[in-house]
Amino acid sequence: MIRAILRAQFLSMRPRKGRAVRGSAIFSGITGLIFYGMFAFFGFALMLLFSSPEESGNFVQVLSALLLVVMLYWQLAPVISASFGASIDLRKLMAYPIPRHKLFLVEVLLRTMTSFDMLVVVAGVAIGLLRNRLYGASAAPYVISGALAFIVMNILLSAGIRSWLERFFLRTRFKEIFFLILVIIGLTPQLLILANVKKPASLLRFAPSQVVWPWASMARLMLHQGALLSALAAAAWMCAALLFSRRQFERTLRFDGATAQRKERELAPDSFSEKIFRLPSRFLNDPLAALVEKELRTLSRIARFRMAYGMSCFFGVLIFAPSLRRQHTDSGFMQYALPLMAVYGLLVLGQITYWNSFGFDRSAAQGYFCWPIRFRDALIAKNLTVMALMIPQIVLVSLVAHAFHVPSSPAKVLETFVVVSIAALFWFALGNMFSVRMPRAMDPDKMNQMSNKLQALTIFAAPVVLLPVVLAYWARAVFSNELVFAGILAIAAILGAIFYAVGLDSAVNSAIARREAMLMELSRADGPISVT
Amino acid sequence: MSPAIAVNDLRKVYEGKAAVDGLSLTVPRGSFFGFLGPNGAGKSTTIRMLTGLIPATSGSIELLGLPMPAEETAIKQRIGLVPDDSLLFDRLTGLEFLEFVGRMYSLARPVARQRAAELLELFELADQGRKIIAEYSKGMRKRVAMAASLIHKPELFLMDEPFEGVDAVGARLMKDILLDQVKNGATIFLTSHVLEVVERLCDHAAIINDGKIVAEGSMAELRSGSETLEDVFVRTVGADKAYEKLEWLG
Numbered sequence: 013m014i015r016a017i018l019r020a021q022f023l024s025m026r027p028r029k030g031r032a033v034r035g036s037a038i039f040s041g042i043t044g045l046i047f048y049g050m051f052a053f054f055g056f057a058l059m060l061l062f063s064s065p066e067e068s069g070n071f072v073q074v075l076s077a078l079l080l081v082v083m084l085y086w087q088l089a090p091v092i093s094a095s096f097g098a099s100i101d102l103r104k105l106m107a108y109p110i111p112r113h114k115l116f117l118v119e120v121l122l123r124t125m126t127s128f129d130m131l132v133v134v135a136g137v138a139i140g141l142l143r144n145r146l147y148g149a150s151a152a153p154y155v156i157s158g159a160l161a162f163i164v165m166n167i168l169l170s171a172g173i174r175s176w177l178e179r180f181f182l183r184t185r186f187k188e189i190f191f192l193i194l195v196i197i198g199l200t201p202q203l204l205i206l207a208n209v210k211k212p213a214s215l216l217r218f219a220p221s222q223v224v225w226p227w228a229s230m231a232r233l234m235l236h237q238g239a240l241l242s243a244l245a246a247a248a249w250m251c252a253a254l255l256f257s258r259r260q261f262e263r264t265l266r267f268d269g270a271t272a273q274r275k276e277r278e279l280a281p282d283s284f285s286e287k288i289f290r291l292p293s294r295f296l297n298d299p300l301a302a303l304v305e306k307e308l309r310t311l312s313r314i315a316r317f318r319m320a321y322g323m324s325c326f327f328g329v330l331i332f333a334p335s336l337r338r339q340h341t342d343s344g345f346m347q348y349a350l351p352l353m354a355v356y357g358l359l360v361l362g363q364i365t366y367w368n369s370f371g372f373d374r375s376a377a378q379g380y381f382c383w384p385i386r387f388r389d390a391l392i393a394k395n396l397t398v399m400a401l402m403i404p405q406i407v408l409v410s411l412v413a414h415a416f417h418v419p420s421s422p423a424k425v426l427e428t429f430v431v432v433s434i435a436a437l438f439w440f441a442l443g444n445m446f447s448v449r450m451p452r453a454m455d456p457d458k459m460n461q462m463s464n465k466l467q468a469l470t471i472f473a474a475p476v477v478l479l480p481v482v483l484a485y486w487a488r489a490v491f492s493n494e495l496v497f498a499g500i501l502a503i504a505a506i507l508g509a510i511f512y513a514v515g516l517d518s519a520v521n522s523a524i525a526r527r528e529a530m531l532m533e534l535s536r537a538d539g540p541i542s543v544t
Numbered sequence: 545m546s547p548a549i550a551v552n553d554l555r556k557v558y559e560g561k562a563a564v565d566g567l568s569l570t571v572p573r574g575s576f577f578g579f580l581g582p583n584g585a586g587k588s589t590t591i592r593m594l595t596g597l598i599p600a601t602s603g604s605i606e607l608l609g610l611p612m613p614a615e616e617t618a619i620k621q622r623i624g625l626v627p628d629d630s631l632l633f634d635r636l637t638g639l640e641f642l643e644f645v646g647r648m649y650s651l652a653r654p655v656a657r658q659r660a661a662e663l664l665e666l667f668e669l670a671d672q673g674r675k676i677i678a679e680y681s682k683g684m685r686k687r688v689a690m691a692a693s694l695i696h697k698p699e700l701f702l703m704d705e706p707f708e709g710v711d712a713v714g715a716r717l718m719k720d721i722l723l724d725q726v727k728n729g730a731t732i733f734l735t736s737h738v739l740e741v742v743e744r745l746c747d748h749a750a751i752i753n754d755g756k757i758v759a760e761g762s763m764a765e766l767r768s769g770s771e772t773l774e775d776v777f778v779r780t781v782g783a784d785k786a787y788e789k790l791e792w793l794g
Contacts, residue, residue, distance in 0.1 A: 293653060298647045298648075298650065298653070299647060299648055299650075301647075302644055302647035302648065302653075305644070306633060306636065306640075306644050309635065309636055309640060310633060310635040310636065313635040313676065314635060372635070373633065374630075374634075375630050375631070376630060376631050376632055376633050376634075378597055378627060378631055379631050379645075379648070381595075381596060381597050382595050382596065382597060382620065382625050382627070382631070383620060383645070383648040383649065384617045384618075384620035384621040384648070384649060384650070385648055386617075456634075456635065527597065527598070528597070528598045528599075531597065
C-alpha cells in the first residue's frame with residue numbers, strides 16, 4: 013500500500029518529454045548541487061572538528077549547542093521559508109480504506125526524505141567522532157544510537173509541527189503575523205547584535221547542556237557521558253515526539269479545512285482597497301490597466317504574498333543590521349545601505365511573483381492566449397505590478413531604515429527608486445524567461461513557493477545580475493564623483509532596457525511556441541503527495 | 545455569407561499519433577452545432593485548435609470568414625469561449641472577474657462593470673457578491689464562465705462541456721440563454737457528453753471518433769426512422785460489452 017502511494021507520486025512527478033523539460037531538470041540538478049553542497053561542506057567541517065582529539069575537552073558543551081542549533085534550523089527553516097517539502101495529501105487519500113498508521117508512516121518517510129540536508133550535517137558529526145581516536149570504534153554504538161535518536165526525534169517533531177501548521181494556516185486570519193514572529197525568532201542573532209551583544213557566537217556557551225534537554229541528552233549519549241541516563245532521557249524525548257506527531261496527524265485527519273477556509277474567503281467591503289486597485293486605470297490604458305488591477309487584487313488576497321511583502325519591507329533592515337551597527341552614518345556602506353535593503357526586498361518578492369509569474373493563474377493562464385490581447389501585455393502587466401508594489405515598499409523600507417539611522421534623505425530615496433528600477437529590468441527579464449520556460453502551478457492555499465534550491469541560486473546569481481549597478485557604486489566610491497555614478501547608472505539603465513526587451517521577446521516567442529506545454533504544466537494536478 | 549466555422553483537413557499529431565486526423569467541417573452561421581464523440585476522440589483538441597490555444601499540425605481553419613491564426617486577434621474579439629478547463633481567476637469575485645474579461649474585450653470599464661452586474665443577476669449569482677471564485681461550487685463556476693463568454697456579445701460561441709456539473713435549474717437557464725442567442729443570429733459550437741441536451745438544443749451535429757468525423761448533418765439527417773441520437777452515436781462509434789470480459793465483475 014505504501015509502495016503504491018509512493019509509486020503514484022513518482023509517476024505523477026515524472027517529467028514529460030521535451031527540450032524545455034530537460035533544461036528544467038538540468039537547472040534543478042545544478043541548484044540542488046549548490047544547495048546540498050553547502051550542507052555537505054558544513055558536514056565535512058564538523059567532521060574535521062569532531063575528529064580532533066585536542067578539541068575533545070569542550071565536546072559536551074559544543075555538541076549540545078550544535079545540536080540545539082541544528083534542531084532549531086530543522087524545525088524552523090521550513091516554516092520560515094514556507095517550503096515544507098513533500099507531504100501526504102490527505103484530501104486525496106482519505107477516501108481509500110488505508111489504515112491511519114500507514115498514512116502516518118508515509119508522512120514520516122516523506123519527512124525523512126525532505127530532511128536530507130540535516131542528515132548530512134548530523135552524519136558529519138557522527139563520522140568525526142568515529143574518526144576521533146578518543147572515541148573510535150568502541151564508542152560506535154553510542155555515537156550511532158545518539159545520532160539516530162536525534163534524527164528520529166527531529167523527523168517526528170517536524171511531522172507533528174507540519175500537521176499543526178497545516179491546520180493553523182487554514183484556520184487563522186493572522187497567519188502572516190505568526191509567520192513574521194517565527195522569522196524574527198529565526199533572526200535572533202541579528203536582533204541580539206542590535207541589542208549590543210558583541211559576540212553572538214559566545215552565546216552558545218549558554219546553550220543548556222543538562223541531560224534533561226533533548227539536544228543535550230542525545231549529545232551526551234553520542235559522547236558516552238552518563239550513557240544510561242542520557243539514553244533514558246533521549247528515549248523519553250523520542251516518545252514525546254512520537255506522541256506529539258501522531259496526535260497532530262490524527263487531528264489533521266479529522267479537521268474540516270474547507271469550512272475553516274470559508275470564513276477566510278468572504279471579502280469585507282473595503283472602499284480604500286478598491287481605490288488602490290483602481291489606481292492603475294489612472295495611468296494606464298486597457299488591457300494593461302485591467303491586467304495590473306487583476307494582479308493587485310489577486311496578490312493581495314494571497315496570504316503567502318502578504319507575508320513575503322511584509323518580509324520585503326522589514327527584513328532587509330534586520331538582515332543588514334549587524335553591518336549597520338558597526339558603521340558610521342557617513343561610511344561607504346551606509347551610503348548604499350538603503351538601496352541594498354530595497355533591492356533585497358525586490359529579490360524576496362521575486363519568489364512568488366516574477367520568477368513564476370503564472371504560478372497562481374494556473375489553468376486560467378489560457379485566457380492570455382484566448383482573449384484578444386497580446387501575450388506580451390500579460391508579462392508587462394505582471395512586471396508593472398511588482399514595480400507598483402515596490403513604491404510603498406521603498407517608502408516603508410526608508411522609514412524603517414531611518415529608525416536605524418541609515419541615511420534616507422529624499423535624494424537617497426530617489427536614488428533607491430532608480431537603482432531598484434534598473435535592478436528590476438535585469439531580474440524581470442530573467443524572471444519572464446523562467447516563467448514561460450519553467451512554469452509551475454502554485455496553490456495559494458498551500459503556502460508553497462520557490463524551492464530552497466532556487467532561493468540559493470538567486471542569492472548566488474544576484475551579484476552577477478546586479479553587476480552594472482554594483483559597478484556604479486564602486487565607481488562612486490573610487491572617484492568620489494556623483495556625475496560618474498549617475499553616468500554609469502544611466503549606462504546600466506540602457507543595458508537593462510536592452511536586456512529586458514530581448515528577454516521579453518524571447519519569453520513571448522517561447523510562450524507562443526510552447527503554449528501547449530506551458531498550459532499543461534500550469535494545469536498539472538499534484539499526486540497523492542503534495543510538495544510545498 | 546461565409547460559414548461561421550470552416551475547417552479543412554485539420555490534423556494534430558502528438559508523437560506520431562494523430563489526435564485529430566484530417567478533420568473537415570462546416571458550421572453554418574446561426575446554427576446550434578453539437579460536436580459529439582467518445583472520450584479521447586479529439587473533441588477538446590479540435591476546440592482548442594479553433595480557439596488558438598494549440599497550433600494545428602496541418603490544415604486550415606476559418607472562423608467568421610477570417611483565417612486562423614493570421615487574423616487571430618480579430619477573430620478572438622468576436623468569439624465567446626467556455627473552455628473545458630477552468631478559465632477563472634480564483635482570487636477575484638464573480639463581479640471583478642466579469643468586469644476584467646469585459647475589459648479584455650475592449651469594453652470601457654463602466655460598460656464592463658454594468659454588464660458584469662447584469663450578467664451576475666441573470667445567472668443568479670448576484671447574492672454571491674463578496675465571495676471569491678475559489679469558494680464557488682462547480683456549477684457556479686460554469687455559470688460565471690458562461691456569463692464571461694457573453695459579456696462582449698460575440699457572434700460565435702465555442703463551448704466545451706458547458707453543462708458539466710450544473711444543476712437542472714442552472715442548465716435550463718443556460719440553455720434558454722443560448723437558444724436566445726441563436727435566435728438573435730449567433731452561432732454556437734458545443735461539445736457535450738449528454739446526448740439528450742444536444743438532441744434537444746442543436747439543429748446540426750457531427751460525431752468524431754479517433755480524430756475523424758464519422759457522421760455529420762442536421763438532426764433529422766442523422767436520425768433515421770425511430771432512432772434516437774444515442775442509438776446513432778453508439779452505432780457509429782461502436783461499443784462492445786468489454787465488461788463481460790471481466791469475470792470477477794460479473
